[in-house]
Amino acid sequence: MINRLVEKIEQMEAPIVVGLDPMLSYMPKHILKKAYDEKGENLEGVAEAIWQYNKGIIDATYDLVPAVKPQIAMYEQFGLEGMSAFKRTVDYSKEKGLVVIGDVKRGDIGSTSEAYATGHLGKVMIGGKEYRGFDEDFITVNPYLGSDGIHPFIDVCKEEEKGLFILVKTSNPSSGEFQDQLIDEKPLYELVGKKVAEWGELHMGSSYSYIGAVVGATYPEMGKILRKLMPRTYILVPGYGAQGGKAEDLVHYFNKDGLGAIINSSRGIIAAYKQKGYEKFGEEGYADASRQAVIDMREDLRKAWMASK
Numbered sequence: 001m002i003n004r005l006v007e008k009i010e011q012m013e014a015p016i017v018v019g020l021d022p023m024l025s026y027m028p029k030h031i032l033k034k035a036y037d038e039k040g041e042n043l044e045g046v047a048e049a050i051w052q053y054n055k056g057i058i059d060a061t062y063d064l065v066p067a068v069k070p071q072i073a074m075y076e077q078f079g080l081e082g083m084s085a086f087k088r089t090v091d092y093s094k095e096k097g098l099v100v101i102g103d104v105k106r107g108d109i110g111s112t113s114e115a116y117a118t119g120h121l122g123k124v125m126i127g128g129k130e131y132r133g134f135d136e137d138f139i140t141v142n143p144y145l146g147s148d149g150i151h152p153f154i155d156v157c158k159e160e161e162k163g164l165f166i167l168v169k170t171s172n173p174s175s176g177e178f179q180d181q182l183i184d185e186k187p188l189y190e191l192v193g194k195k196v197a198e199w200g201e202l203h204m205g206s207s208y209s210y211i212g213a214v215v216g217a218t219y220p221e222m223g224k225i226l227r228k229l230m231p232r233t234y235i236l237v238p239g240y241g242a243q244g245g246k247a248e249d250l251v252h253y254f255n256k257d258g259l260g261a262i263i264n265s266s267r268g269i270i271a272a273y274k275q276k277g278y279e280k281f282g283e284e285g286y287a288d289a290s291r292q293a294v295i296d297m298r299e300d301l302r303k304a305w306m307a308s309k
């Protein structure tokens, strides 16, 4: 799957992931009304609205980007109905040829990680038949329980040719409280980064590992250090746009080959129609606005890359 992701990034010249983080406050009124009229003003109605909203964005962007990243929390808050919208979104994105990164941030003691890995990346046999759970291509994983919490995910990834993005340095304002703590004079995120590179050697694709890392766009100096510590690790970079990360800050997250990082934007793309510069699209044109936001992001990243040469 990492080879496919890299190929798609190269083909599309767009190291971009569209973050599918649907929130009711972004939902255009016409979509909510239609879903409520059909399914009722209840959890089922909300789930239908999420699905229709996502479908609009996927249809408008799938030919421009290699991947989507549905954030499971945005679906989980609506219970089983929300989770069914999550699954529909994963399946439809795959049908459209997109690589799906489930942002699920799992990780637990070994036996529990094994169950999470099966549910999101693997399969179960029941009565001699094979069943798959959410079946994303990659998921995000929290490494802070240590190696025994990570190995079950790597084992399933090897079996299924799927991948992980492991949290190394997160984009949020207080990520330093624990992640920057010094151990033997090195910040914890550097130790985790080295470990991710080591785990990555266990499951290599052609030029990059199936085991990637998450490094926030909001800490560019740390991104630069981590890039060097993990040369064959693909870096998933959240924090561009809505959280303040800028294209010029991101050039050091890439290797010299122009590969090695994929930048996420969620609100900046899916709620573009509400933002300055995109007013002309209006609510009805939310999907076209998201397409334009992807084109603008691609250009922004390209210009920053060229300026760094």
Ligand SMILES: O=c1ccn([C@@H]2O[C@H](COP(=O)(O)O)[C@@H](O)[C@H]2O)c(=O)[nH]1
Pocket: 019, 021, 071, 103, 169, 170, 171, 172, 214, 215, 216, 238, 239, 240, 241, 242, 243, 264, 265, 266, 267, 268
């Ligand atoms: O360090 C991290 C890890 C994950 N995220 C997730 O990425 C998106 C960001 O959304 P924006 O709207 O583009 O800010 C969201 O799903 C986060 O949970 C992150 O931001 N930082």
